[in-house]
Amino acid sequence: MADKMQICNISENNFEQCTKCSICTTVCPVAAVTTDYPGPKQAGPDGERYRLKDPAYYDKMLKLCLNCKRCEVACPSGVHIADIIQSARMKAGEGKRASLRDTMLANTDLLGMVANKVAPLANATLGLAPTKLVMHSVMAIDKHRTFPAYSRTKFETWFKRHAQSRQDAYPKHVSYFHGCYVNYNFPKLGQDLVKLMNAMGYGVHLLDKEQCCGVALIANGLYKQAKRQGRVNAASIRQTVNTDHRTVLTTSSSCTFNLRDEYPAILGIDTRDVRDNIMLATRFIYRLIDEEKVKLVFKKDYQRRIAYHTACHMQRMGWQLYSIELLRMIPGLDLQELEQECCGISGTYGFKKENYERSQAIGSVLFKHIADAQVEAVATDCETCKWQIEMSTGLPVENPISILADALDVEATRQANGL
Amino acid sequence: MRMDTVIMGGGLSALTCGIALAKRGQRVAIVASGQSTLLFNGGSMELLGCVDGKAVTSPLEAIAALPAEHPYSKLGADRISELASEAHSLLTDAGIVMEGKADANHWRITPIGVAKPAWLTLSSHFSIDSLGELPCKRLALMCIRGFFDQPNGMLAEGLKGLGFEVDKLEFTTDEITALRRSPSEMRANSLAKRLVSNASLQRVADEINRLAADADMVLFPSVLADEDVIQTLKSMVKKPLRLVATLPPAVSGNRMQALLRHYFRMLGGNYLMGDTVVSGTLEGDRLTSVTTAKLGDMPLRADNFVLATGSFVSKGLVADYGRVYEPILDLDVDADADREQWTRFGVLEPQAYSRYGVKTDAGLHCLKQGKPIQNLRAIGSVLSGHDAIKMGDGTGVSLLTALAAAQSILATK
Ligand code: SF4
Ligand code: SF4
Numbered sequence: 001m002a003d004k005m006q007i008c009n010i011s012e013n014n015f016e017q018c019t020k021c022s023i024c025t026t027v028c029p030v031a032a033v034t035t036d037y038p039g040p041k042q043a044g045p046d047g048e049r050y051r052l053k054d055p056a057y058y059d060k061m062l063k064l065c066l067n068c069k070r071c072e073v074a075c076p077s078g079v080h081i082a083d084i085i086q087s088a089r090m091k092a093g094e095g096k097r098a099s100l101r102d103t104m105l106a107n108t109d110l111l112g113m114v115a116n117k118v119a120p121l122a123n124a125t126l127g128l129a130p131t132k133l134v135m136h137s138v139m140a141i142d143k144h145r146t147f148p149a150y151s152r153t154k155f156e157t158w159f160k161r162h163a164q165s166r167q168d169a170y171p172k173h174v175s176y177f178h179g180c181y182v183n184y185n186f187p188k189l190g191q192d193l194v195k196l197m198n199a200m201g202y203g204v205h206l207l208d209k210e211q212c213c214g215v216a217l218i219a220n221g222l223y224k225q226a227k228r229q230g231r232v233n234a235a236s237i238r239q240t241v242n243t244d245h246r247t248v249l250t251t252s253s254s255c256t257f258n259l260r261d262e263y264p265a266i267l268g269i270d271t272r273d274v275r276d277n278i279m280l281a282t283r284f285i286y287r288l289i290d291e292e293k294v295k296l297v298f299k300k301d302y303q304r305r306i307a308y309h310t311a312c313h314m315q316r317m318g319w320q321l322y323s324i325e326l327l328r329m330i331p332g333l334d335l336q337e338l339e340q341e342c343c344g345i346s347g348t349y350g351f352k353k354e355n356y357e358r359s360q361a362i363g364s365v366l367f368k369h370i371a372d373a374q375v376e377a378v379a380t381d382c383e384t385c386k387w388q389i390e391m392s393t394g395l396p397v398e399n400p401i402s403i404l405a406d407a408l409d410v411e412a413t414r415q416a417n418g419l
Numbered sequence: 420m421r422m423d424t425v426i427m428g429g430g431l432s433a434l435t436c437g438i439a440l441a442k443r444g445q446r447v448a449i450v451a452s453g454q455s456t457l458l459f460n461g462g463s464m465e466l467l468g469c470v471d472g473k474a475v476t477s478p479l480e481a482i483a484a485l486p487a488e489h490p491y492s493k494l495g496a497d498r499i500s501e502l503a504s505e506a507h508s509l510l511t512d513a514g515i516v517m518e519g520k521a522d523a524n525h526w527r528i529t530p531i532g533v534a535k536p537a538w539l540t541l542s543s544h545f546s547i548d549s550l551g552e553l554p555c556k557r558l559a560l561m562c563i564r565g566f567f568d569q570p571n572g573m574l575a576e577g578l579k580g581l582g583f584e585v586d587k588l589e590f591t592t593d594e595i596t597a598l599r600r601s602p603s604e605m606r607a608n609s610l611a612k613r614l615v616s617n618a619s620l621q622r623v624a625d626e627i628n629r630l631a632a633d634a635d636m637v638l639f640p641s642v643l644a645d646e647d648v649i650q651t652l653k654s655m656v657k658k659p660l661r662l663v664a665t666l667p668p669a670v671s672g673n674r675m676q677a678l679l680r681h682y683f684r685m686l687g688g689n690y691l692m693g694d695t696v697v698s699g700t701l702e703g704d705r706l707t708s709v710t711t712a713k714l715g716d717m718p719l720r721a722d723n724f725v726l727a728t729g730s731f732v733s734k735g736l737v738a739d740y741g742r743v744y745e746p747i748l749d750l751d752v753d754a755d756a757d758r759e760q761w762t763r764f765g766v767l768e769p770q771a772y773s774r775y776g777v778k779t780d781a782g783l784h785c786l787k788q789g790k791p792i793q794n795l796r797a798i799g800s801v802l803s804g805h806d807a808i809k810m811g812d813g814t815g816v817s818l819l820t821a822l823a824a825a826q827s828i829l830a831t832k
Pocket of ligand 2 (some may be wrong): 029067068082
């Protein structure tokens, strides 16, 4: 009887567990800079009580939520505050008529595909003052933003031309969910992963079909499309895990979080059966080293001072430890972990004209910490944090995988792993 | 993943212990499930405030007379003075500037205007050395219009009861008024994020100088984010200015927590925010590893473990319909078996449950089925035998047991 009562008392998003302690309100980056947003407690568990009575209580300002999950990380009672807010937005039918701008920003792969074909032109055009002005006024994409440069060759194209044929020869294998950013903007990160895994004796393989994970679609309220793409990804992942018995590696914290946790929690795509087989490459590599299955040998002359920034979704997953501890293995690397603050970009949020100032205000705390740390570069596992921090601090921002690949003594590592 | 020490819980005791160990070169991970009750701290630490309902003047003397089951007695009354001064310097090193003495309590003022004995109080906060000798006569109590977290009426009455003359002076500025658009956000921590720039502080100072010209001292709610901001406002205000604690979550607690966390990270410590230890593996009389919700199938292994998971609020202890238990390892707890005994009518009455906690031996080792686990020590609010509310010993127990546990871990090497 007692057991049953406990279970009956727990709702889907356990909002009734809220003790009204208000701790979440102290960490919300949006409430910190604008009074338009009611804050996590009000938008989440408190508002939910009203919305359950009558959906008319839905507050349009919930669209300002970044879905950064910082409130959930802070809540001592385990309330899924941000999930409550996202579900409420979804129920209220937000995004049914998304604007051209939101659709364009959300479709990172579509935008990438077009821009990619005309990369030099796109980079020049997206960077031109007149284009920026048109985007600012017509499309409402903020003129201060520099679009991430598009690469001329997609990662997938490079991989098929230059790497794929060699992969089967390795004794062990992994699959790689590269994500839109690696494919269209920054193939080097994918190439670095291939270099690193190959040196440890692992062949790298693409998924049968990979589509954009949809993190931007969810943020822009395009839930239907996110679900469609999510199902394709889930099927491909399931196939490689169950048939090829391969772990699926990622190099973006947001893609990882989305595939593992947002698919079931928000999109209703149950990926729990393969959840443990989807992971950031840093976690996979750390485990191999920890279990003494592989060795990494680093260059003797590598000398750098770098600060590590924990992206919001990384903090939510709780995996920054792996990236940090791997970087600390590089002998010449002086690593300082930064206080965990939101950079303010939150995917496509900061690209929108109406959010630009808020986005920069949110990030200012982090930018100050970075300036104080006196480093030559910043490491982070999220690509949109990279754009924001590079634009706002002028420092280069690199993925831990790229730093590891850069510091790696490839020949010595191959030998150490018996290749 | 292998560490020298893994600390379960992320509040005052966990951070203190983590810092003490990391300073001596240990690899330490702190697993913190969400924010801790340190966020509720109004700017003071207490060693021992009250025994049998009577205020304590000299904590060091009173501690010597505590019963054997009190955590201080386990540490040994003769070590308290040394541990207390070590704690004070650790806080100072972290950038938390506090004043006070372990052999003579002073008085802090609670957000509802009650004077309570305290050991250390932030230098920027209002405190009174002796109730018989007030530091000044006329106080200007600055009241921010629409502010949620300061019950001005009760605070003023309390101060008057101590013998002060109090003027309640309501004011606002443009920034503050703008915040009132979202009434639920008119809280201490929201104000702290707005009152930062020199311009916004100057507008506040102008109001204070205009309204409080006759006061001996100005009391301002503790809504200033850090030491720099406090010093700036002080320099702009003509009268001496002190901060008074607000209702929680407190800006001072938030700041102390951030400073301790930063210090710990600077020393190379790993602070795993928002993760929870869900289980542990015992081999004989040792704990070999713990599993967390987020690290999943990669357990944290370590030579030593520390249980700093807090009391009921932080879920370090759980009560269900049948019993009180420790949820990670089901360690032995000191608690009444009969549910009727847990609570008593009247919130302000002494409550039995507030003394519940895990059982330990004299070396703070946790017990399971009566046997000590050799490399698992408990510290802070999860310990039994003390009562933060009725005895005013919560923060002191957290700080001192944390340092004692760190010393004994370092000694095992
Ligand atoms: S932190 Fe959690 S328990 Fe506290 S008010 Fe927010 S949702 Fe409620
Ligand atoms: S997810 Fe982020 S932006 Fe949204 S309520 Fe929580 S803390 Fe605020």
